[in-house]
Amino acid sequence: MSLTLEQVRRVAHLARIEISDAEAQSTLGHLTGIFALIEEMQAVDTAGITPMAHAQDLAQRLREDRVTETDQRAAFQAVAPETEGGLYLVPQVIE
Amino acid sequence: MKQWEVVIGIETHAQLATQSKIFSGSSTAFGAEPNVQASAVDIALPGVLPVLNKAAVECAIRFGLAVGATVAQKSVFARKNYFYPDLPKGYQISQFELPVVVGGQLVIQVGQGDKAVEKTVNLTRAHLEEDAGKSLHEDFQGKTGIDLNRAGTPLLEIVTEPDMRSSAEAVAYAKALHALVRWIGICDGNMQEGSFRCDANVSVRPVGQKEFGTRREIKNLNSFRFMQQAIDYEVQWQIATIEDGGRIEQATVLFDPASGETRAMRSKEDAHDYRYFPDPDLLPLIIDQDWIERSRAAMPELPVAKRDRFVTDYALSAYDAAALTASLDFADYYETAVAAAGKASAKPCANWVTVDLAARLNKEDREISESPVSATQLGGLVARIADNTISNNIAKKIFEALWNGEGRSADEIIEKQGLKQITDSGAIETMIDEVLTANPAMVAEFKAGKEKAFNALVGQAMKAAKGKANPQQVNDLLRKKLGE
Numbered sequence: 312m313s314l315t316l317e318q319v320r321r322v323a324h325l326a327r328i329e330i331s332d333a334e335a336q337s338t339l340g341h342l343t344g345i346f347a348l349i350e351e352m353q354a355v356d357t358a359g360i361t362p363m364a365h366a367q368d369l370a371q372r373l374r375e376d377r378v379t380e381t382d383q384r385a386a387f388q389a390v391a392p393e394t395e396g397g398l399y400l401v402p403q404v405i406e
Numbered sequence: 407m408k409q410w411e412v413v414i415g416i417e418t419h420a421q422l423a424t425q426s427k428i429f430s431g432s433s434t435a436f437g438a439e440p441n442v443q444a445s446a447v448d449i450a451l452p453g454v455l456p457v458l459n460k461a462a463v464e465c466a467i468r469f470g471l472a473v474g475a476t477v478a479q480k481s482v483f484a485r486k487n488y489f490y491p492d493l494p495k496g497y498q499i500s501q502f503e504l505p506v507v508v509g510g511q512l513v514i515q516v517g518q519g520d521k522a523v524e525k526t527v528n529l530t531r532a533h534l535e536e537d538a539g540k541s542l543h544e545d546f547q548g549k550t551g552i553d554l555n556r557a558g559t560p561l562l563e564i565v566t567e568p569d570m571r572s573s574a575e576a577v578a579y580a581k582a583l584h585a586l587v588r589w590i591g592i593c594d595g596n597m598q599e600g601s602f603r604c605d606a607n608v609s610v611r612p613v614g615q616k617e618f619g620t621r622r623e624i625k626n627l628n629s630f631r632f633m634q635q636a637i638d639y640e641v642q643w644q645i646a647t648i649e650d651g652g653r654i655e656q657a658t659v660l661f662d663p664a665s666g667e668t669r670a671m672r673s674k675e676d677a678h679d680y681r682y683f684p685d686p687d688l689l690p691l692i693i694d695q696d697w698i699e700r701s702r703a704a705m706p707e708l709p710v711a712k713r714d715r716f717v718t719d720y721a722l723s724a725y726d727a728a729a730l731t732a733s734l735d736f737a738d739y740y741e742t743a744v745a746a747a748g749k750a751s752a753k754p755c756a757n758w759v760t761v762d763l764a765a766r767l768n769k770e771d772r773e774i775s776e777s778p779v780s781a782t783q784l785g786g787l788v789a790r791i792a793d794n795t796i797s798n799n800i801a802k803k804i805f806e807a808l809w810n811g812e813g814r815s816a817d818e819i820i821e822k823q824g825l826k827q828i829t830d831s832g833a834i835e836t837m838i839d840e841v842l843t844a845n846p847a848m849v850a851e852f853k854a855g856k857e858k859a860f861n862a863l864v865g866q867a868m869k870a871a872k873g874k875a876n877p878q879q880v881n882d883l884l885r886k887k888l889g890e
Contacts, residue, residue, distance in 0.1 A: 364690045365689050365690060369689050374431070374460060376461030377425065378425055378426045380426075380430060380432040382443075384439075387446075396440065397440035398551035399441070399551070399552040400550070400551055401549065402550070403550050404541055404550045
C-alpha cells in the first residue's frame with residue numbers, strides 16, 4: 312500500500328498541521344517508509360491471536376467516586392490569553 | 407402514490423449519576439460558576455493522566471443487566487479525534503470497537519390505555535464516554551466563551567438498532583429508556599439540564615424495499631415533544647424531497663422549536679473522520695463475573711416485572727399497574743401505602759395514588775418524593791374508609807388536612823376535628839326526623855312524586871350531620887321514614 316500526496320495533506324489538515332509542499336513531499340517519503348515496515352509485519356500470520364489494546368497486559372485501575380479536586384480556576388486562568396466572567400475566551404466559533 | 411416506511415434509530419446520551427467526573431476527581435454538580443469544577447485533567451494540561459471512576463462503570467453494568475445485554479468482560483477506551491474549543495484535549499475519550507455493553511432489548515408501550523401495543527426495540531450497544539465543555543456564543547465582543555465544568559462528565563451513550571417505524575414509537579422508546587435509567591438510579595433524567603439527550607437517525611424508504619434510505623441525524627433533542635415534532639417534520643420533508651425528484655444527502659440537522667423545522671448544519675466534510683484509536687493512557691477495562699453478580703444482586707425489581715406482579719398480587723388492571731410503575735418512587739409509595747392500608751384496600755390505594763395524589767402533586771408541580779402526605783399517612787387514611795370510620799368525602803377533606811400539615815395521621819385528624827362517621831342509626835334517625843319537620847314543603851313534593859325532593863332531603867340530612875353520616879345509611883333510613 313502506498314500513500315498519495317493528497318492523503319498526506321488531508322491528514323495534516325485533520326490534525327491542523329500546516330505543511331508546505333516541500334514538507335508534504337518529504338513527509339510522504341517518511342510515511343511511505345513506515346508503511347513499508349507495516350507491510351513487512353503484515354506478513355506474520357496472526358490468525359487466532361486476539362489484538363492487543365495496550366502494550367502491557369494489565370487491567371485498568373479504578374478510582375472511588377469521590378470529589379477530590381478543589382477550585383483552581385484563578386491559577387489556571389492566570390496563564391490563559393483571555394478570560395471574562397470566569398470563561399475562557401477563544402476566537403469565535405462559526406456554526 | 408407511493409407508500410413510505412419510516413425508519414428510526416436513536417442514540418441517547420445519559421449523564422451518569424456520579425459525584426465526580428469519569429476520569430478526574432472534579433465535582434459533576436450542575437449550576438456551578440464557570441470553570442470552578444474543571445481540574446487540570448479536565449482542561450487537559452500537559453502531563454495529566456485519566457483515572458477511571460468505578461461508579462461510572464457500575465452504572466454501565468447496571469444498565470447492561472437491566473436490558474438483558476452482554477456486559478463485556480473486556481472493553482477498551484478509544485480516542486475520538488476532532489477539534490473544537492470546548493474539547494480541550496483535541497479528542498474525546500470514548501469506546502469504539504469494544505464497548506462495555508453489547509446488545510440488549512427494551513420493551514416499549516406504543517399508544518395509550520387499551521390501544522397500547524407492545525414492541526421490542528433492540529439495542530446495538532452502550533458505551534462509556536466523557537462529555538465536552540460548553541461554548542457560549544453570545545455577548546463576548548466577537549469571541550466565544552468556554553466553560554469546561556461539564557468537560558469530563560460521565561456519559562453512557564445508548565444506541566438502538568434502526569427498529570422504530572414512527573415518531574410515536576421513537577417517543578415511546580425515549581420515554582421508556584428515560585424511565586428505566588432513573589429507575590435503576592444511573593441518571594437523574596433531567597432533560598432541561600441536559601442529563602438525557604437524544605439524537606434521532608431518520609430515513610424513509612418505499613414500503614417493501616429492503617435497503618434503508620439515506621439517513622439524516624437530528625441532534626440534541628431535549629424534550630419528548632420536540633422529538634415528535636422534529637421527526638414528523640423531517641419525515642415529511644424527506645418524502646417531499648424524494649417525490650420532487652431530489653435525493654437525500656447524509657447530514658446532521660438541528661431542530662428549531664420556533665419554526666418547527668429541521669435544518670442541516672453547515673456540512674463539515676471532515677466531520678466524520680474521527681480517526682479512532684485505543685487510548686494509550688488507559689488500560690483495558692476488565693469486569694469480572696464476580697462484579698457482575700454483585701451488581702445483579704443489588705438491582706431493583708425492574709419495571710416490567712413489577713408491573714406484572716402488581717397485576718397478580720394486588721389484582722390491579724394492567725392500566726393501573728402501568729401507571730403505578732411509571733417510576734420507582736411511585737411504585738414504592740404505592741406499596742408502602744398498601745402495607746399501611748391492608749392488601750384488601752389495594753385497589754382504593756391505587757385510585758388514591760394515581761388520581762387524587764397525582765392530581766395534587768401535578769397542581770403544585772411536585773415530585774412524589776416531595777409529597778407532604780407520606781405513603782403511610784395515605785395508607786392510614788384509606789384504612790379508615792375501608793373500616794367505615796369515614797366516608798370518601800370526608801377522606802378527601804382529611805387528605806387536604808394531611809397535605810397542609812394539620813395532623814400527623816388520618817386518625818389524629820379524625821379525632822381532633824371530630825370527623826368520625828355517625829353509624830348509630832338512632833342518632834341518624836333523630837336527625838332525619840328534625841329535617842322532615844323543618845322541611846314540610848319538600849316532604850309534600852316527594853309525596854306528590856317528585857324524586858328530586860328526595861335528593862334535596864338527603865342533602866339536608868347530610869348537612870345536619872356535617873357530612874359525617876354514612877350516605878347510604880341516610881338514604882335507606884330516609885326512604886323508610888317517608889314510606890311510613
